[in-house]
Amino acid sequence: MRIGELSRRTGVSVPTIKFYVREGLLPAGELTSPNQASYGETHVQRLRLIRALLDVGGLSVAGIREVIVAVDDPERSVHEVLGAAADRMVPRYEREPGGGVEEARERVAALIAARGWRVHPESPASEALTVALAVLEEVGHDTFTEVLDAYADAAERVAVADLDYVAHQVAREELVESVVVGTVIGDAIFSALRRMAQIDASDRMYGSVN
Amino acid sequence: MRIGELSRRTGVSVPTIKFYVREGLLPAGELTSPNQASYGETHVQRLRLIRALLDVGGLSVAGIREVIVAVDDPERSVHEVLGAAADRMVPRYEREPGGGVEEARERVAALIAARGWRVHPESPASEALTVALAVLEEVGHDTFTEVLDAYADAAERVAVADLDYVAHQVAREELVESVVVGTVIGDAIFSALRRMAQIDASDRMYGSVN
Secondary structure: OOHHHHHHHHOOOHHHHHHHHHOOOOOOOEEEEOOEEEOOHHHHHHHHHHHHHHHHOOOOHHHHHHHHHHHHOOOOOHHHHHHHHHHOOOOOOOOOOOOOHHHHHHHHHHHHHHHOOOOOOOOHHHHHHHHHHHHHHHOOOHHHHHHHHHHHHHHHHHHHHHHHHHHOOOOHHHHHHHHHHHHHHHHHHHHHHHHHHHHHHHHHHHHOOO | OOHHHHHHHHOOOHHHHHHHHHOOOOOOOEEEEOOEEEOOHHHHHHHHHHHHHHHHOOOOHHHHHHHHHHHHOOOOOHHHHHHHHHHOOOOOOOOOOOOOHHHHHHHHHHHHHHHOOOOOOOOHHHHHHHHHHHHHHHOOOHHHHHHHHHHHHHHHHHHHHHHHHHHOOOOHHHHHHHHHHHHHHHHHHHHHHHHHHHHHHHHHHHHOOO
8 A cells, every 4th residue: 555545544644654664663665666665564553553652652762663673573582572562661650769769679579589470670560669669668658568469469360361361462563562552551441440449448338337 | 846847847848838828738837926836746647648649649739628628527428538539539541532432431330330339430430441441442452351350350359458458547637648648659559560460471471482
């Protein structure tokens, strides 16, 4: 198809498509004449991945390039590609924790060991947990960590469902797209469900009495 | 105590304390002389609540006033106070969904009914879920909703742990503070744990083979 049709099919403007080609995010079309290039389904798919990483994942163009390099590298295992995408989507907590980071890091390492999780204690996700726990202690809610095991149980349940969903994708590119979309929108979905379940639990606990 | 000591104990500057008093967020101190006021533990507690709502909850001054009015109103049940705080902390998804909102709303209502959750289908949390599901469908991942039940199970597990934690707080003000801190930092904690559990699940599924 011509670039105009690629634009219509994907909702991405022609100048933006050209920008992605220049930046190396999208392979150039096949030249059919000196002034005309032809695009195929792989371009549609790749544009969908780029938009997912950009709009939903909030990644920068440089971050997208890193993920795409990993997707295109046949030497990288699926696990490595998923890791490359996921590492760039760890939300970072704004507030800098004062102290207690070392103690929180030890608690995270202990949690990983107790769970038998095959996760590096210095992965971006582990670091994000470390900072959140340090902030929690800073604001005087260190006993909240008592409920950490319930959270970890629930996270395992969700992660297994996530991976089951991902496993239905056949193409490697679709698989990465699923992880990106599922990870980011999945956070929003879980956050909303948690509020709803809290309202229900609060109603049962406090609703009828004062 | 004098305002200087209140400032030292809470880490909130004297001009900011005076601003909170003017805005009606903090009760004025008791006048001990025409130019001097005395503050007590309730002021320390209230400042901690204000900072939690502001720094961690990301609420505006107007939003904080609404929560504080609810906390101070003896007619409001604990459940209503928790609801007033939680409704203001529902994260909103940036992207406006194109269509499919009505269908998503029906799916959310069906989920609430199937779970027996005592949640209004038009509560901010239900609306947030509706939008997230509509976005998911828009980007072509409507089959993701198959895993919604696993998410809802996990959310129930987390919400019960949340409420158990909150139930340990004796004072009504501390209870609201716990909900704010637990809700916002709890989201960050769960998000990090979900990534870690995903890395583990991905390693088990794809780690050894390609």
